[in-house]
Amino acid sequence: MADILHKVGIKSSVNEVYKALTTRDGLAGWWTENTEGESKVGATLTFRFFNADGTELGSMAMKVLALHRAERVLWECVDGPAEWIGSRIVFDLKQDGDWCTVLFKHEGWKEPVEFMHHCSTKWAIFLMSLKSLVETGKGAPSPHDVKIDNWN
Amino acid sequence: MADILHKVGIKSSVNEVYKALTTRDGLAGWWTENTEGESKVGATLTFRFFNADGTELGSMAMKVLALHRAERVLWECVDGPAEWIGSRIVFDLKQDGDWCTVLFKHEGWKEPVEFMHHCSTKWAIFLMSLKSLVETGKGAPSPHDVKIDNWN
Numbered sequence: 001m002a003d004i005l006h007k008v009g010i011k012s013s014v015n016e017v018y019k020a021l022t023t024r025d026g027l028a029g030w031w032t033e034n035t036e037g038e039s040k041v042g043a044t045l046t047f048r049f050f051n052a053d054g055t056e057l058g059s060m061a062m063k064v065l066a067l068h069r070a071e072r073v074l075w076e077c078v079d080g081p082a083e084w085i086g087s088r089i090v091f092d093l094k095q096d097g098d099w100c101t102v103l104f105k106h107e108g109w110k111e112p113v114e115f116m117h118h119c120s121t122k123w124a125i126f127l128m129s130l131k132s133l134v135e136t137g138k139g140a141p142s143p144h145d146v147k148i149d150n151w152n
Numbered sequence: 153m154a155d156i157l158h159k160v161g162i163k164s165s166v167n168e169v170y171k172a173l174t175t176r177d178g179l180a181g182w183w184t185e186n187t188e189g190e191s192k193v194g195a196t197l198t199f200r201f202f203n204a205d206g207t208e209l210g211s212m213a214m215k216v217l218a219l220h221r222a223e224r225v226l227w228e229c230v231d232g233p234a235e236w237i238g239s240r241i242v243f244d245l246k247q248d249g250d251w252c253t254v255l256f257k258h259e260g261w262k263e264p265v266e267f268m269h270h271c272s273t274k275w276a277i278f279l280m281s282l283k284s285l286v287e288t289g290k291g292a293p294s295p296h297d298v299k300i301d302n303w304n
Contacts, residue, residue, distance in 0.1 A: 002154070002155070002157075003154070003264065004157070004272070005154075005156070005264055005268055005269040005272045006269055006272050006273040006276075007266065007269035007270045007272075007273055007300070007301065008273060008300050008301060009300065009301025009302045009303070011302070096302070097302075098302075099301065099302045101301070103266065103269055104269070105269075112155065112157055114159065114255065116157055117157040117158055117159035117255055117256070117257075118159045120156070120157045120158050120159075120272070120276070121158040121159055121160060121276045121279065121280075124158075124272070124273045124276030124277065125276065125280075127273065128273075128277075128298075128300070131300075146280075148159070148160050148161065148280070148283075149159065149160060149161025149251065149253070150161045150163070150248070150249075150250075150251045151161070
């Protein structure tokens, strides 16, 4: 098993970051504009990704496993790319003075395949989009996301 | 043991990317302006990182273990942060039509500490700087690098 790890520091309260991780508008503001569902424990959120020309790149369904206000968000992937199904995504938040530290983990990859390399870099891009959304009010969610290669 | 993985696609030949990974000017153009040493097998490269105000953030010394022209660059960290010493950094290149795919690995972390989260995100930022350098002629090496938190 292998994990993707990341960290960003966001000049904000943990509450603002938590809101961006647990509301449809928040998630649509940094990950993908095509976010559906409700962020509550036991519910499923669906995220669809498109190119600027409208072609669909893929989608993921995430079951919300845990929500600890201003501290932790935990999802399990229940549909999407084969490598993602059963993996878990965790956002841990802590306040550090004027900053909110976000420790991110996408855990439970069975093999360190090339797609895992891709997703690792892409998660960094999206976490920087989260940072930008909370700090400036404007993120870069799909389909406006920063591209890392000739596919996505 | 845990590894940091990343991937970027660069619209370029593998030769151009290899040059950016194996010359002092190339390395200074995307990782840190303060790059010293010679990129040859057995030699050591030293990379020092500064804030915009001139305070030093840290430095790393990398022994060049292998250079396979236009295919692979392999370093071992021989000095720097305790967590880095003995870890290895690998860049694998392959041509995919008009694009060069870079598979990156920073392998051999003993523990998935918070600093590993930080370095994972920061490597993504620097690999995007490498992409920018090769595609546009201008990267964002330290001290002009994109900051991910209140420290670096």
